[in-house]
Amino acid sequence: MLNISKLEYCELEYQDNWVTLIINNKNKRNALSKKLINEIITILDSLKNDDSIRGVILRGKNNIFCSGADLEELHQIAYNKKNQKELTIEMSKNIGKLLKSIRDTPQITISVIDGPCIAGGFGIACATDIIVTIKDSIFRLSETRLGLTPIQIAPYIFNRLNYSKARLMMLMGDTIDGEKAYNLGIADYLVKSKDNIENIINKLKIQVNQCSPNAISITKREFSTNFSIDIEKAAEIFFECIEHSEGKEGLQSFFEKDKPSWTT
Secondary structure, three states: OOOHHHOOOEEOOOOOOOEEEOOHHHHEEEEHHHHHHHHHHHHHHHHHHOOOEEEEEEEEEOOOOOOOEEEHHHHHHHOOOOOHHHHHHHHHHHHHHHHHHHOOOOEEEEEEOOOOOEHHHHHHHHOOOOOEEEEOOOOOOOOHHOOOOOOOOOHHHHHHOOOOHHHHHHHOOOOOEEHHHHHHHOOOOOOOOHHHHHHHHHHHHHHHHHHHHHHHHHHHHHHHOOOOHHHHHHHHHHHHHHHHHHHHHHHHHHHHHOOOOOOO
């Protein structure tokens, strides 16, 4: 098992041959910093060959699941002209690698959304096998409102929604609550409050434990053969948006708490 003491932004809990990975970076609202991404990938990589682990549960601490990109790193990209392309592509590729790592985890993965789940955080949830949410959680795809594109997470959203609904949601930069996410088919299980989450998780554990770990691993692997994303190309497209005048304006407006010119 991974040495928990070396983790900075993640906490691990082991119970009944299940691992709960808890994102805990209160100062950044559980944002996807490079350090956090590397920790999650390292954890999942350390578990993938552990036959004793039946499933991995992803949760966020501090009443938030994940707020998307790290604002400090995004600020560096917006105002660093010298290394802008390099920093942009690295950020986008890192998120792409994280989502692929979650998708390729041989054990069942469950995300528990009991707070804001934004942009890249939305992608993390969609990359897991099962999504559990509470009614008043928040799912948000804010990229186009900032002049950016959710291209890196798009395939995972298409895996959760039919094409027309996924396309519309990404184009419009929608925000929805947990109940609507469930009704649309994004979330698999809806609970009324946080008090009911553990009951659902325990029921899911019982169901998963009735299934062959090897059969689950093979089934997941084969389902993934028709699922592909060009992480490099997605990162280049993301940079095109950052480099565009509207991308620059969108980020500047975001950081300065203003509205970009295209809003009315």
